[in-house]
Structures are given as structure tokens and as C-alpha cells.
Amino acid sequence: MIAARILDPDSKLATTRWWSTTTLPDILGVNDADEDDLYDAMDWLLQRQSHIEKKLAARHLTEGGMALYDLSSSYFEGTTCPLAALGHNRDGKKGKLQVNYGLLTDDRGRPVSVSVFKGNTGDPKTLMPQVRKVKDDFGIKTVVLVGDRGMISQKQIDEIKGVDGLDWITALKTDAIRKLADDQGPLQLGLFDERNLFEFTHPDFPGERLVACRNPELRKLRAYKRKSLLEATSLELTKVRAMVGRGKLAGKDKIGVRVGKVIDKYKVAKHFVLNIKDHHFDFHIDTEKVAAEAALDGIYVLRTSLAEERISTEDIVRNYKNLSQVERAFRSMKTMDLKVRPIHHRLENRVRAHIFLCMLAYYVEWHMREAWRPVLFCDEDQARKKTRDPVAPATRSKTALEKVHSKTLADGSTVHSFQTLLKQLSTIVRNRCRVPTDGPNAPIFDVVTTPTVEQQRAYGLLETIEV
Incomplete structure (x- = not known):
């Protein structure tokens, strides 16, 4: 089944039918296997997941090394699985039940463990189980956990500070960056005139190192995206204003509903000032807010508990950017190659086994890609x-x-x-x-x-x- 997910991913029934077109079953000695045998094999595999993950962790995670962690989701076909729930949708499938799964890898994006959660589980709630897994199950005494700002939030940092041998690298959220960039704050944008990163500290983040970075390409991209969204929103709001002016749309509530649909569609409500009355609607762009946000375009701030003697400023950034390797794993597992989704299984354990199977297939694929x-x-x-x-x-x-x-x-x-x-x-x-x-x-x-x-x-x- 691992080979099938790489070569021709499909349902378990379709996999047994595909076997008649390939020598793979003959080579592996499973010519007589049917769909029920595959389900039995999945049950067998799930019982050994912990043992397999310990072996992978011993091979690829090192004392004092980096462990990357991120969460994704995949949608279900059906409604009967206990893990299925409505949650933060990452697949563009509105109204679909989903399951969440967190992937733990080494610093090169090589997977060592996957954990499955209900579809409405938030990112931060999945972090501590990974800490316990790394420390207790894998027996790693010192490790650096790398996660994005949604995963390792302030609440989670407060929780993991008491864990011996655990350090972390993550990023600040936009509101915190904006506060640091205030007139008297330490994040002075003029410092980017001659360099694209610098390190500083702040009393709000005791015992931490902060690294400010500015990516010029990201700056251009965000400016272009904002401009496009503002223009699209203004165009739609202009149409609403014209309807109100012609008397085709009246009533404060009805106008508000129509305006709300436009604002919700383009997600830039914070940049618009709206004036809605029973027979009147007008709007304008808050240029001061736009300018304040634009000033921080392309800027991100990383935070870490690691001391200077353990890691350089530049390597803090490099290791955080390694999270892209986990994103690559998710892309491969979800869409390009291995196709976790759509999930057709109904039993909770079968869903867990299916996702673990896909992780193992990606582990094989990762090594194939490296060799090739x-x-x-x-x-x-x-x-x-x-x-x-x-x-x-x-x-x-x-x-x-x-x-x-x-x-x-x-x-x-x-x-x-x-x-x-x-x-x-x-x-x-x-x-x-x-x-x-x-x-x-x-x-x-x-x-x-x-x-x-x-x-x-x-x-x-x-x-x-x-x-």
C-alpha cells in the first residue's frame, strides 16, 4: 500500500484492482490479497505506529537538534467518522467535514511522526502532545521546536517554558510587530536601509532574542495584493452606492447585509470607513491605516529562546524558513502525489492508519527525491x-x-x-x-x-x- 500511494494512489478497493496491471503484488508476494486484507494490514500497521515512529525519531532526530512541526487538514466524504468536524478550512471545501493532522519532521523535512486530531482542533492545542511525544516517547532530552506564529503562540510559550531541555523558534504576530515599530519602539524601520535583518531585545519578551527581517520581494507582493483587494472592494461598493442612490436598495439593515457580503469577500474591511443610513450609503478608504500597514510590508520578526552561543542570528532565520519543508510534505501528501484526500474511511482507527500510511509513503518519496x-x-x-x-x-x-x-x-x-x-x-x-x-x-x-x-x-x- 505504501508503494501504491506513490505509484498510483487510490481507494483500497481500486488499489487491489490496479494490482492486476502491475508486477508489484507478485514481487512482494501478495497476489491473493483482497480489500479486506488491506484493511487488516492497516489495523496491523496502526498498532505498530508508536514503535515505527520511535525508530524514525532515533534515526533522524538528534539531541539539541531541530524538530519542525505544523498542522494541516483534509476533508471527508461522509459524516459518520468521529474525527470528522467543521473547522478552519485549508482545502477550499466550504461546508465539508475534515480531520486535522500534525506532522513532525527533522530539520530537512524528513517525517518522523504524524498525529491525527478532530477537525475542529486549533493549531496551538496540538503542540503540547508533540512536546510530550518528543520528550517522553522518543526520549530526546534537549530539542528545539520550530513552528509558525499560529502554532507556537504566547500562551503555548508560557506553557512550554517550564519544560526542561526544550527551546523554540517561532514568529511574532502582526499586532506585536506593530507595537514594536511604534515611534519609541526598538523596531526602527530606518535600520533596514543598510541591511535586511537585525537582532534586538525587548522587556515584553524577557529572555528571548528577536530577529527583524525585511524581504523586498514579499514587500512588493503584499503591496500589490492589498492594492488589488482595495480596488476590487471599492468597485463593488461603488455599485452598491449606485443602487442606493437609484432607490433600488433601501433600509439600513438591507444595505448593511449587501455591504457586508462585499467586505467579507475581500477581507479588507479594516481599511474602509462606511456610512450606512436607511436611504444613504457612502464609503472611503482609510489612507492612514493603509499607510501604517504598508510601512510593515515584507517585515517579519522571529523570536527564540536559544542563546547566542547556540545559534547565530542568520541561522535562526534559516531554521525558521525550514518550515517550508513541512509545507512541501503537506502539498505532496494532500495534492500532488500521495493524495490523502478525499478520505473515504468511516472508522476512526482506519482514518488514523490511512494518514500514517500516507506519511510513510512520503518518507519513502522524500528519500527517492533526494536520490534523484x-x-x-x-x-x-x-x-x-x-x-x-x-x-x-x-x-x-x-x-x-x-x-x-x-x-x-x-x-x-x-x-x-x-x-x-x-x-x-x-x-x-x-x-x-x-x-x-x-x-x-x-x-x-x-x-x-x-x-x-x-x-x-x-x-x-x-x-x-x-x-
Whole structure:
């Protein structure tokens, strides 16, 4: 089932039917397995999840090292699973019940553990179970937990401060940044004129190091997005104002409902001043609020409990940005490759087993991607991440750019995506042949197509994976 999620993810019934088109069941000795056998295997796997995760943690988490954690969700088909609930929707499926799951990885985004929660569980409530898992179940005495500002909030920091051997890296929320940037605050924007990051402290965050960063590309993006949203909202509100002026829309409540739909759609209500009466509606943009928000465009502030002798200012930023590796795992598990969703299982334990199965499949995929870096559209020079400017937008190496532009490697062979390389490997087939003689007892033998040079190289790279 792990291999199936990588090669052809589908329901368990569809997986058993897919087996008739591949030699995989024969190679693994599961030719006779049916759908019920797969469910039994899932139950068996779930019983061993804790043991497997301990093995993965022992292999990939180190004393004093980083552990990345984030939460995502996937929607359900159906309403009967006890884990299914309405919650913060991340899939764009309004009105769908969902389940939440938290992924714990090492600093390279390699998964070691997954925890499943009800669909209405907030991010912060899932943090302490991870702390207990790392400290108690995995037996790691000192660890640095890295999470985003929604995950490691002030309330959670107050809670984990008393845990021996636990440090953390996270980010401040916008309101806290705005307070630090006030006229007399330590976050003076003029300091960004000559550099893109600096470290400071503040009495509101005792014993912590704060790192302010400004990303010029993010600054441009947020300015463009705000401008677009303000223009779209103004256009719709202008239409409402015209309707009120023509007498087609009247009544303070009715006007308010129509205006509310517009404001809720574009999420920029804080930048508009509204004047609603029974037969009148007008609005204008609060330019002072817009300017105040724009001043902080592209600026984010990280916070950590780590002392200077343990980590540099630049490495604080680099390790926080490693959370993108967890986001990559979620993208792969949810959409691109492994397809956690939609979840068709009804029993709670089957849902937990399904998500754990997907995590293990991503673990295998992660190693495959790393081994195949030389032949994929990705950067081989991973060492650059440890030395490049941590705030500036990531840039590809010369070798990676050449692969993108030419679509070929130095030897002229084709550069692939992960999926196209899998498809190319799927052209290797095993033909069952019969000797052309009369009678039912004619000898039968198998012939496997000879792999191409590119296919041989792909298999050779997989053999470099340490097991």
C-alpha cells in the first residue's frame, strides 16, 4: 500500500484492482490479497505506529537538534467518522467535514511522526502532545521546536517554558510587530536601509532574542495584493452606492447585509470607513491605516529562546524558513502525489492508519527525491542553503538553471519531474511468453524489457539510499 500511494494512489478497493496491471503484488508476494486484507494490514500497521515512529525519531532526530512541526487538514466524504468536524478550512471545501493532522519532521523535512486530531482542533492545542511525544516517547532530552506564529503562540510559550531541555523558534504576530515599530519602539524601520535583518531585545519578551527581517520581494507582493483587494472592494461598493442612490436598495439593515457580503469577500474591511443610513450609503478608504500597514510590508520578526552561543542570528532565520519543508510534505501528501484526500474511511482507527500510511509513503518519496536530485528539476547544491543570505529570496544555482533552460543534463539525457520519471520507469514491462508448440504443456517463460540508460541511472541512484 505504501508503494501504491506513490505509484498510483487510490481507494483500497481500486488499489487491489490496479494490482492486476502491475508486477508489484507478485514481487512482494501478495497476489491473493483482497480489500479486506488491506484493511487488516492497516489495523496491523496502526498498532505498530508508536514503535515505527520511535525508530524514525532515533534515526533522524538528534539531541539539541531541530524538530519542525505544523498542522494541516483534509476533508471527508461522509459524516459518520468521529474525527470528522467543521473547522478552519485549508482545502477550499466550504461546508465539508475534515480531520486535522500534525506532522513532525527533522530539520530537512524528513517525517518522523504524524498525529491525527478532530477537525475542529486549533493549531496551538496540538503542540503540547508533540512536546510530550518528543520528550517522553522518543526520549530526546534537549530539542528545539520550530513552528509558525499560529502554532507556537504566547500562551503555548508560557506553557512550554517550564519544560526542561526544550527551546523554540517561532514568529511574532502582526499586532506585536506593530507595537514594536511604534515611534519609541526598538523596531526602527530606518535600520533596514543598510541591511535586511537585525537582532534586538525587548522587556515584553524577557529572555528571548528577536530577529527583524525585511524581504523586498514579499514587500512588493503584499503591496500589490492589498492594492488589488482595495480596488476590487471599492468597485463593488461603488455599485452598491449606485443602487442606493437609484432607490433600488433601501433600509439600513438591507444595505448593511449587501455591504457586508462585499467586505467579507475581500477581507479588507479594516481599511474602509462606511456610512450606512436607511436611504444613504457612502464609503472611503482609510489612507492612514493603509499607510501604517504598508510601512510593515515584507517585515517579519522571529523570536527564540536559544542563546547566542547556540545559534547565530542568520541561522535562526534559516531554521525558521525550514518550515517550508513541512509545507512541501503537506502539498505532496494532500495534492500532488500521495493524495490523502478525499478520505473515504468511516472508522476512526482506519482514518488514523490511512494518514500514517500516507506519511510513510512520503518518507519513502522524500528519500527517492533526494536520490534523484541529479536528474530532476531541482537544485543539487543543498550546501548553499547554509551560507546564502537567509532573508533574500532563494535563488537557484547555475546547474539548476541550466537544467530548467535546456531541459537536458550535461550528457544530453532528459531532465524529469518526479512524476514523469516514475512514468518513464513504468515502461519497463514483463512479458509472459509461451513456446510456439502445440499442446497445453508448452513451456512458459518471462521476458523483461531491457532498461534504457536513463532508467538504469534512475535505479542506480535509488540504490544509494541508506537503509
